[in-house]
Amino acid sequence: MKITVNGVGREVRSTMLAEALEELDYATAVIATALNGHFVATAARSSTVLAEGDQVEVVAPMQGG
Amino acid sequence: MDIYGIEIVSRLLLGSGKYPSPTIMTEAVVASGTGIVTVSLRRESGTQRSGQDFWAMIRGLGVRILPNTAGCYSVKEAVTTAQMARDVFGTSWIKLEVIGDADTLQPDVFGLVEAATLLAEDGFEVFPYTTEDLVVAERLLEAGCRVLMPWASPIGSGKGLNNVFGLRTLRAHFPEVPLIVDAGIGLPSHAAAAMELGYDAVLLNTAVAMAGDPVAMAGAFAKAIEAGRAAFLAAPMEPRDMASPSTPLIGKASLE
Numbered sequence: 306m307k308i309t310v311n312g313v314g315r316e317v318r319s320t321m322l323a324e325a326l327e328e329l330d331y332a333t334a335v336i337a338t339a340l341n342g343h344f345v346a347t348a349a350r351s352s353t354v355l356a357e358g359d360q361v362e363v364v365a366p367m368q369g370g
Numbered sequence: 371m372d373i374y375g376i377e378i379v380s381r382l383l384l385g386s387g388k389y390p391s392p393t394i395m396t397e398a399v400v401a402s403g404t405g406i407v408t409v410s411l412r413r414e415s416g417t418q419r420s421g422q423d424f425w426a427m428i429r430g431l432g433v434r435i436l437p438n439t440a441g442c443y444s445v446k447e448a449v450t451t452a453q454m455a456r457d458v459f460g461t462s463w464i465k466l467e468v469i470g471d472a473d474t475l476q477p478d479v480f481g482l483v484e485a486a487t488l489l490a491e492d493g494f495e496v497f498p499y500t501t502e503d504l505v506v507a508e509r510l511l512e513a514g515c516r517v518l519m520p521w522a523s524p525i526g527s528g529k530g531l532n533n534v535f536g537l538r539t540l541r542a543h544f545p546e547v548p549l550i551v552d553a554g555i556g557l558p559s560h561a562a563a564a565m566e567l568g569y570d571a572v573l574l575n576t577a578v579a580m581a582g583d584p585v586a587m588a589g590a591f592a593k594a595i596e597a598g599r600a601a602f603l604a605a606p607m608e609p610r611d612m613a614s615p616s617t618p619l620i621g622k623a624s625l626e
Contacts, residue, residue: 311413330416335425337411337454342446344453362413364454365421366428368395369410369440370385370525370575 308359323350326363336365371570373517373548374463374495376434378571380405382561382595383436383550384588385575392427394584399431402588408436408465408573411454436497438465443478445485452489464489465497465519465552465573475525475553479506483513490514499552502536504543511547518544519552519573522564526576528556531563541568558587558594565598566606 307316310329317325322338322345338345339362345353355361371378384404389395399407409428414421428435437455442448445468452464468485470478477500486496490513498510502520510518520540523532531537532554541549551564552573561572572595581587 311415326416331414334414334416334419334422335458336414336421337458339450339454342450344450344457346453346457363416364411364458365414365419366425366458367410367412367421368387368389368424369438370387370408370573370579 306355306357308355308357308361310361311363317355320355321351322353322355322361325355325361326350329363331363334365336363338363371548378405380592381565381571381599382592383408383552383571383573384578385573386410386424386428387575388579389584390579392424395579396427396431398578398584398588399433401585401592402578403592405433406436407431407433408438408575409459410438410440411451411458434463435459435461436463436465437461438499439467441469442467443469445481445488448481448485449488452485452494453492456494462493462495463497464494465499467499477501477521479503482506483509486510486515487513497550502533502540504540507540507544507547511544517548517550519550521553522551522560523554525553527554528577529554530556530560531567534563534567537564537569538567558590561591562594562598562601565595566601568602571595 317328319325341360380403382402382404383406384402385408437459439448439451442451448468466486468478468481469475482498486498489496496515497517497519498515499519500506507518523529548570550571550573551569555561555574556577564572578584578588
């Protein structure tokens with residue numbers, strides 16, 4: 306299934322967000338996620354279903370003022 | 371100083387952006403004596419994981435984290451970013467930025483009030499980056515904010531207190547509300563001036579990070595903020611237009 310992760314097209318096998326993130330090497334990473342512009346909490350990732358063409362944003366702590 | 375029930379010791383809040391290196395950033399944080407560091411959220415690559423190293427470094431400093439919504443131009447973006455920040459950082463604190471103009475990075479105060487209302491209702495403890503506008507300040511307090519962070523001048527400009535009258539008026543109008551000058555500070559003297567006006571704290575980033583020696587500058591700001599606070603508590607004299615000799619004329623020798 307093709308989805309977009311941080312603006313880049315990616316192919317994933319899983320249809321669940323948590324598993325797709327593991328496929329994409331985010332396992333154990335401290336991250337926050339949004340699906341199609343809506344926040345998805347860490348606890349909700351394992352029950353969040355992905356669909357073809359979904360837009361996923363994955364962010365992590367970064368420098369800022 | 372008490373903010374959202376937390377006792378704050380250092381009146382300097384420091385940003386973590388723009389430093390020449392991570393090591394210099396951590397040294398500057400230590401030199402500043404700050405207990406609160408602002409951080410952001412940005413896209414993370416699953417393979418590069420640069421955010422993970424940064425987060426490990428920040429956690430090692432043992433400071434309280436104030437995540438921001440920097441770069442957000444809409445209420446939706448800012449609220450979603452705040453939700454993601456709470457998930458990652460495990461704090462309900464959020465430095466709320468809703469930017470309205472790209473050149474000045476001036477807050478969109480209408481969006482700011484709307485986003486602050488939504489976030490406060492959702493349990494966030496909002497630190498709104500705002501202007502010195504009194505009416506907007508009132509609206510933010512009505513929205514549930516318990517601290518206000520007016521700008522001194524545009525973010526990263528280093529121009530200092532652009533509207534002393536406005537900042538003084540805000541302080542006088544809200545004597546019990548914690549007020550933190552956020553953005554536009556360039557020199558320790560600017561920070562001291564804000565503290566002399568009775569502001570409770572100063573949040574700065576670029577002035578330290580972009581100094582030739584950020585660590586030394588962090589220490590200089592710490593001293594200036596402490597001096598400014600002490601001066602405010604000591605009740606500064608009122609300025610006057612005409613001179614007033616400090617040496618008594620009585621007893622002056624007659625030498626003509």
